Amino acid sequence: MYAYDEFDRAFLAERVAEFRDQVGRRLSGALSEDEFKPLRLMNGVYLQLHAYMLRIAIPYGTLSAAQLRRMAHVARVYDRGYGHFTTRQNIQFNWIKLDELPEAMAALAEVGVHGIQTSGNCIRNVTTDQWAAATPEECDDPRIWAEILRQYSTLHPEFTYLPRKFKIAVTAAGHDRAAIKVHDVGLRLHRNEAGELGFEVLVGGGLGRTPFVGKSIRPFLPARELLSYIEAIMRVYNQYGRRDNIYKARIKILVHEIGAEEFSKAVEAEWAAIRDGALHLTDEAIADIRDRFIYPAFETLENEPAELIEALADPRFATWHRNSVHTHKVPGHAIVTISLKPVGAPPGDATADQMDVVADLAERYAFSEIRVGHEQNLCLPHVAQRDLPALWAALDAAGLATPNVNLVNDIISCPGLDYCALANTRAIPVAQEIAKRFADLDRARGVGRLHINISGCINACGHHHVGHIGILGVEKNGQEFFQITLGGRADEHAQLGTLLGPAVSYEQVPGLVEDVVDTYMELRAGPHELFIDTVARLGVEPFKERVYAAH
C-alpha cells in the first residue's frame, strides 16, 4: 500500500469542502446547471438515466481493507447497498443523491479516496496490473511509476482541458493484464541488456468508435525520464490534437492521421527541449515514492503446506484452487482472484456486505490489501497458502467463490442502457443470459479460457473490440441489435476482433454465443488449443457458416 502524507489528506479535505460549497450553490440556484456540470464531472459525478452516479478512482487498482470497508459504508448509507467495479479500476455508485454527495465524499476522503480524474478531459486514473508486487513475472512494481504519474498528473494545469480524456496504463510483467495496448499511452516496464529499468512507450491505442492498437514509438525509455517524455507526448497532443470534433479528438486519431513515425519525431523534438529540466526524476525522488509503498512482511514458508494438501481432497475447494489461485513470487504464498461474476448476477457488482467480507478477509489473511482488475474482479494479492482453505470457506459463504475466472461466464460488461445515459442497448442482462447458458461450470471449464466482452454502445466501455467474443449493442428502429466479433484480445498480443456477420436481436445473442462456443469445441485442434487460438488459426469464416446457418 502507498501511504498518503499530510499534503494528500489536506488536499482531499479542501477538495471536499470546495465541492460541498459548489453543491450548496447549485441547490440554491446560485450556479446554473451549465456552470455546475463541469465542476461535478471533475469530481466524478455524472447524471445517468435515473440517478446521479459517483465514480471513485482506485489508483492502480490498489485498495486497503479500510478503504473497501468505507466504500461498503457509502454503498449502504448513501446508495442502494452495492457498488459496481469498472473496467478502469474504478468503482461506481449508481443511486447517489446530489444533496448527500458531499457527505459521501467526506467519508471517502477520510480514507484517501476520491473521484478526481475519473471524468473530464484530463489524465484519468492510471491503471496497472492487479498482480503488481505479487507476480513472479514482473521486473519492478509498476505501481511506483503509476503513483509518480498520478502525482504528476493530478490537477496538472496544462492538462486539465485536453482535447479529450487521456488514459495511461502500465505493466511490468511479460503477460499484460493491464491492456496497455488499448490505452492512449501504454507503458511496458522492462530491463534492457545492461539491466537498466525503462519503458517501451506505446501511443494511440484505444477502443470506442474508432479502435486502434497502440503503436510503439520508443522501445526503451530510461525510467527516470518517464515524466519528461510523457510531458512531451502530452504537449504534442495538446498542440495538434483536434478540438473541433469530439469524435476525432483522442490521441489515437492524431497518431493515425500523421503516422506513428511523425508523431514520434514531434515528441522527440519536444522531449529534447525539456528532458533535462525539472521533470527529470532523481534517484532521491524515485526512492521517496518507493519508500512510501509499504510491503508485507512475508513469513518464510514452504510451498504446498500440509493444510493445503489436505484441503485439496475436497473437490469443490480443489476446483476453486485450480481456477482462482495463482503463483506468488514468495514461496508459501499465493495470489487469489475473487470472481465478481456469480452466474446470473450483474458482472462486477458487489454488495456492501460482500465488500465488508472481503475487507475482513483481507485483514485476516492478506495483509489488508485488495486489488481491482480491469476484468471487474477483485484480487487478494498476498495470501499464505496455508490460509487458502479458510479463506475459500469464508468467500464461499459470502457467494464470492465462483470458480469461473477467465471462463466463458467471467464476462466483462459495461452498465449499458439499464444505467447509462449514453447507451443504445442493455449489456448486463445479455451477460446474465449468456452466463446462465454455461451455468454448468464443468462445461465452462471444458471450453477453457474464453473472454466475452459486452458494450451497450460504440463508446466501448465493455471493451468489446478486444473480447475473444465481442458483443456490441446497436439500436435499429427502436430495437436492440448486437454485432458479434471474434478474435479480439487485450493482452501483449492485443488485436481487434473481426466482425462475424449481420447483427442479431437481443433474444438471439445467447444462442448465437453458444453456437460459436460449440463450433469451437468441434473445430479446435485439441483441448489445449484455446478459443482465441482456434479463431487465429481458422479465421471467422467457419464460425460464420455454422452460426448463421443455425439462426
Next chain:
Amino acid sequence: MAAPQQQKLKVNGPVAVTANRLTDGAVVWRTKAGGWSVELADAAVVTTADAALALLAEAGKRDLDAVGPYVAPVLVGTDGALAPGNLRERIRVAGPTFELPH
C-alpha cells in the same frame, strides 16, 4: 451515441417532456400545470413538434427543479393511461431490467 437532448427532434406521435430531478436525479415529467411530477400519469402530452418545442422551452426556463429536459415518446392507452414510448424510457420509469444486487 448522442443523448436525446442532443438529437434532432422528431415527433411522430404522443410525446412528453422529461428530465431528472436536481436533488437526486429521479425521473420527472413536465405537467400541464407547468411543474414536475415523478408520475408519468401527470405528464402533459402533445402530438406536434411545435407543441413539444414550446413545452420544452418552458421547461428549460428554470433549471433549479429539473435538469436536462428533453422530449420523449409516450404511449397513450385506450383508457388514456400513459406508458413510456421506448425501451430507454421504460427503464427510466421502471428501473434496471434485472434484479439489483441485495
